[in-house]
Amino acid sequence: MNNEAGADSIPVQLMRGCLVASIQVDLTEQVLKRFRQELLERIGSARVHGVVLDVSGVDVMDSADFETLKTTMSMASVMGASPVIVGLKPGIVSALVDLDVDTRGVRAALNLDDALEWLGAAESSTATADPAVIRDTHARHP
Amino acid sequence: MSPLDLAARPAEKPLTAAQMLKLYQLETADLENIQSFGESVVPRLDDYVTRFYDWMETQPEFEQFFSDTEKLDRVQRQQLVYWQEFFAAKVDEEYLDKRRVVGEAHARIGLPLQVYLAAMNVSMKLITGNLYKSGLSPDQYATSIHSVSKLMHMDCAIVVQTFSARVNRIMAEQNDALMEMSTPVTSIWDGILLLPIVGIIDSSRGQDIMNAMLAKISKTRARVAILDISGVAVVDTAVANHLIKITKATRLMGCETTISGISPAIAQTIVELGIDVGDIQTTATLRDALVYAFRATGVEIRQAP
Amino acid sequence: MQGIHNAEARIAIRGESDVARAIVQARRMSQAAAFQTVDQSRIATTVSELARNILKYAGQGEVILRGCVGATRRGMEIIAEDSGPGIADTDSALSDHYSSGGTLGLGLPGVQRMMDEFALESEPGAGTRVTVRKWL
Numbered sequence: 057m058n059n060e061a062g063a064d065s066i067p068v069q070l071m072r073g074c075l076v077a078s079i080q081v082d083l084t085e086q087v088l089k090r091f092r093q094e095l096l097e098r099i100g101s102a103r104v105h106g107v108v109l110d111v112s113g114v115d116v117m118d119s120a121d122f123e124t125l126k127t128t129m130s131m132a133s134v135m136g137a138s139p140v141i142v143g144l145k146p147g148i149v150s151a152l153v154d155l156d157v158d159t160r161g162v163r164a165a166l167n168l169d170d171a172l173e174w175l176g177a178a179e180s181s182t183a184t185a186d187p188a189v190i191r192d193t194h195a196r197h198p
Numbered sequence: 199m200s201p202l203d204l205a206a207r208p209a210e211k212p213l214t215a216a217q218m219l220k221l222y223q224l225e226t227a228d229l230e231n232i233q234s235f236g237e238s239v240v241p242r243l244d245d246y247v248t249r250f251y252d253w254m255e256t257q258p259e260f261e262q263f264f265s266d267t268e269k270l271d272r273v274q275r276q277q278l279v280y281w282q283e284f285f286a287a288k289v290d291e292e293y294l295d296k297r298r299v300v301g302e303a304h305a306r307i308g309l310p311l312q313v314y315l316a317a318m319n320v321s322m323k324l325i326t327g328n329l330y331k332s333g334l335s336p337d338q339y340a341t342s343i344h345s346v347s348k349l350m351h352m353d354c355a356i357v358v359q360t361f362s363a364r365v366n367r368i369m370a371e372q373n374d375a376l377m378e379m380s381t382p383v384t385s386i387w388d389g390i391l392l393l394p395i396v397g398i399i400d401s402s403r404g405q406d407i408m409n410a411m412l413a414k415i416s417k418t419r420a421r422v423a424i425l426d427i428s429g430v431a432v433v434d435t436a437v438a439n440h441l442i443k444i445t446k447a448t449r450l451m452g453c454e455t456t457i458s459g460i461s462p463a464i465a466q467t468i469v470e471l472g473i474d475v476g477d478i479q480t481t482a483t484l485r486d487a488l489v490y491a492f493r494a495t496g497v498e499i500r501q502a503p
Numbered sequence: 504m505q506g507i508h509n510a511e512a513r514i515a516i517r518g519e520s521d522v523a524r525a526i527v528q529a530r531r532m533s534q535a536a537a538f539q540t541v542d543q544s545r546i547a548t549t550v551s552e553l554a555r556n557i558l559k560y561a562g563q564g565e566v567i568l569r570g571c572v573g574a575t576r577r578g579m580e581i582i583a584e585d586s587g588p589g590i591a592d593t594d595s596a597l598s599d600h601y602s603s604g605g606t607l608g609l610g611l612p613g614v615q616r617m618m619d620e621f622a623l624e625s626e627p628g629a630g631t632r633v634t635v636r637k638w639l
Contacts, residue, residue: 144450146412153408153447160477165452166419398526400519432526432544434551435610463544471548471613 066091068098074106074175075099075137076168080113083121092128099135106175107132110168112143119155126162138178139163140171212298212359215290222352228345229287235342236285239329243281246324247274253320259313281325287349297353301360311361318354322347381410383423389495391420391453396429404440408447415453422491423448426484428459438473445478454479454494458487510535511569514554516585522554525566529581532568536579538639545617546579546637552610553583553633561587561630571636578619578638586630593623 064087068077075098081087099107109125111117129139142165144152152159165171213221239246251274254260264270283296304314326343334342380403386392391414395407411423425444427433433441445455456479460468465482468475481487492499510532514525529550533543550566557564564585571580590596596611611633615621620636 141450142452146409146416146451149412149447149450150405150408152450153443159446159450162450164450166416166421167452170419170421170452398523400522402519431530432547432551434548434555435613436551436555461544463541466541467544467548467617470545470616471552471610472616473613 064090066094068095070102070104071108072172072176073104073179074108074172075102075104076108076110076172078110078113083114083117085120085124088121088124088128092124092131095128096131096135099132099137104137105179106172107137107139108168108171108175109139109141110143111141111148112145112167114143114148115145117144117148117152119152119157122152122157126158129162138175140165140175142167142171212294215294218294218352218356219289222348222355224289224345224348224352228348229289231342231345232285232287232349235330235334235346236287238331239325240282240285242329242331243278246281246321246329247277249324249328250277250317250321254317257313257316259309263307263309281321284349284353289349289352294356297356298360301357302364304357305361305364311358314357315354318350322350381407383410383414385414385418385420387492387495387497389419389421390491391415391418391423392426393423394426394429394459398431399437399440401436401440404437404443407440408444411444411448411455412451415448415451420453422494423453423455424484424487424491425455425457426459426487427457427464428461428484430459430464433464433468435471435473438468438471438475442475442478456481456487456490458482458484511567514566514568515563516554516557516566516583517563519558522551522558525550525554525568529568532570533579533637536570536577536639538579538637542637546581549614549617549635549637550581550583552614553581553635556610556633557583557585557587561585564630573638576638578636580634580636581618582632582634584630584632589627589629589631590623590625591627593625596625597623 064081064084066077066079066081066087068075070076075095077091077095079091095107098104107129109129111125125141129141132139140163144164163174165174218224251270254264264273280300283293326346330339380395380397381393383391383393391411393407393411399407407425411425414420415423425441427441430437441457445457448455457475458481460480460482479487479490481490489499512528512532514521514528516522516525526547529547530543533546538546550568554566557566562585564583564587567580567582567584569580571578597615598612611623614633614635617637618635619638620634622634623631624634625631
C-alpha cells in the first residue's frame with residue numbers, strides 16, 4: 057500500500073483478485089481526483105477483475121462526490137475491472153435519492169463480503185474474457 | 199419514533215406577554231382599572247368561592263371531578279390564587295405560564311371545555327355583581343368591567359389554546375404510532391424482505407417507507423425486497439416517484455426491490471399517466487414476486503411429491 | 504344505485520391529509536355511481552394528481568367532486584381550483600415531461616388521457632382551474 061501521499065490518501069488493497077479501496081476520509085474533489093488516478097494506475101499494473109469502493113467510513117456525500125465516484129467506476133469498468141460500491145449508509149442513500157442522482161449502471165452491495173462474492177461469481181462466469189485486451193486499450197491514458 | 203421527533207414537530211410558537219396584551223387590547227390603563235377594581239373584590243374572594251361551588255354542585259360534572267374533599271380543598275385554594283393573580287394584573291411571561299398550567303390541569307382531568315367556559319361566565323357574574331361593593335362612578339364601573347372582561351378573555355383563550363394543543367399533540371402521537379405500524383418491513387426469508395403497503399402514500403409516508411426499508415436492509419443484509427402495493431388506494435405520479443426512489447435507494451445498498459400487486463386498474467392508470475417504470479421489476483401478484491425473490495437468493499422451491 | 508348527479512363534495516386542500524380525504528371521497532362517489540373498477544381508479548388517481556398539484560404549486564385550494572348529467576349520459580365531474588401563481592404556458596403544461604428537475608411532471612397530460620373531458624384555465628398570478636369529466 058502506498059501511503060506517502062498523506063493523511064488524505066485512500067488505501068487500496070488487493071483481495072481475491074480485486075482491488076479494495078477503503079474510503080475513510082472527508083471527500084473533496086482533490087482527494088477523489090488523486091484517488092482516481094492512483095486506482096486506475098493500480099488496475100493498469102495488477103491483473104484485477106474487480107474494484108470495490110468501500111464507503112462505509114463516509115458520513116457525508118453530496119451528489120457531486122457521488123458523480124465523481126461513479127465516473128471513476130465507469131473508468132475502472134472500461135479498464136476491465138467490474139466496479140462495486142459498498143457500505144453506503146442509509147442516510148447517504150436517502151439524501152442521494154432526494155438529490156435525484158442518476159444511479160443507472162451502478163452496482164452496489166451492502167458489504168465487502170457480498171461484493172467480493174458477487175465479483176467472484178461474475179469472474180467465473182466470464183472466464184473466457186481476456187482483461188489484458190482492455191488494459192491495452194487504456195495504455196494510452198497516462 | 200423517539201420523543202425527540204415529537205418535540206421537533208413544528209408547534210405554534212406561543213405569543214409573548216407583550217404580544218398578548220396587544221392582541222387583547224389591554225393597555226396600562228386597563229391593568230390599573232383591574233387592580234383598583236380588585237381592591238374591592240379580593241377581600242371578598244372567600245365569598246366568591248362559596249357561591250361558585252354552590253353553582254358548581256348543580257353541575258352534573260361536579261361529582262366526577264370533585265369527589266373527595268381533599269381535592270376540592272386544593273382546587274379551591276388554587277382558585278383563590280388564580281383570582282388574586284388576576285387582580286394583581288401583572289401580565290408577564292410568568293402570568294402566561296401560570297395560565298397555561300391552569301389549562302393543562304383542566305385538560306388533563308378531561309374537564310369539558312364547555313364547563314370551563316361556563317364556570318368562567320359564572321365567575322364573571324359573581325365578581326362583577328355579587329362581590330363588587332365599593333363606590334365607583336357608573337362610568338368608572340363600566341370602564342373597569344370592560345377591562346376585566348378583556349383580561350378574562352385573554353385568560354380563557356390561553357386555556358382553550360392549551361386544550362387544543364393537547365388534542366393536537368395526542369393526534370400527532372397517534373399519527374406517529376399509526377405510521378410506525380404502517381411500515382411493517384418483515385424479513386420473510388434469509389435475505390428477503392416484504393413490505394405490504396396499505397392505504398394512501400403521501401410524501402412523509404413515502405419517506406418513512408424508504409427509511410424503514412433502508413434500516414432493515416442494513417440490519418438483515420437482505421438482497422431482495424418486495425413492496426406489495428395491492429392495498430394502495432392510488433398510484434399517481436407522486437406515488438410512482440416515491441416507489442421509483444425507494445427501488446433506486448435499496449439498489450444503492452445492494453438490495454433489488456420488486457414491486458408486486460400491480461392490479462389491471464393500476465397498470466392502466468400508470469401507463470396512462472405516462473410513468474416510465476424503467477428497469478424496475480414489477481409483478482401482478484405477490485406470488486410471482488416471491489418466486490423471483492427465491493430464485494434471486496438461490497432458494498429452490500419444489501412441490502412436495 | 505344512488506342518484507349521484509345530486510351529490511357534491513367540496514374539499515379544501517391545505518395539507519397532505521386533505522389530499523387523502525379527497526381521494527377517499529372520490530373513491531366513495533365513483534363507487535356509488537357504479538363506475539367500473541378501472542374508472543374508479545382513474546378518478547381517484549386524477550383527484551390525487553390534481554389535489555397534489557394544488558399543494559405543490561399553490562399551497563392551497565379546493566377540490567370539488569360532483570355528479571354531472573350530459574345529454575344522454577351521467578358521469579362525474581372534478582374541479583380543482585386554486586389562486587396560486589398560475590401556469591404561464593398551458594400548452595407546455597399539457598405536453599408530456601414538462602417539468603423541471605427530473606420529476607415526473609405535472610401529470611396533467613396523464614389526467615387528460617384518463618378522463619373523457621378536460622379543461623385547463625389558468626392565468627399567471629390569478630390561479631388555476633382544472634375541470635374534468637368522466638362519463639359512465
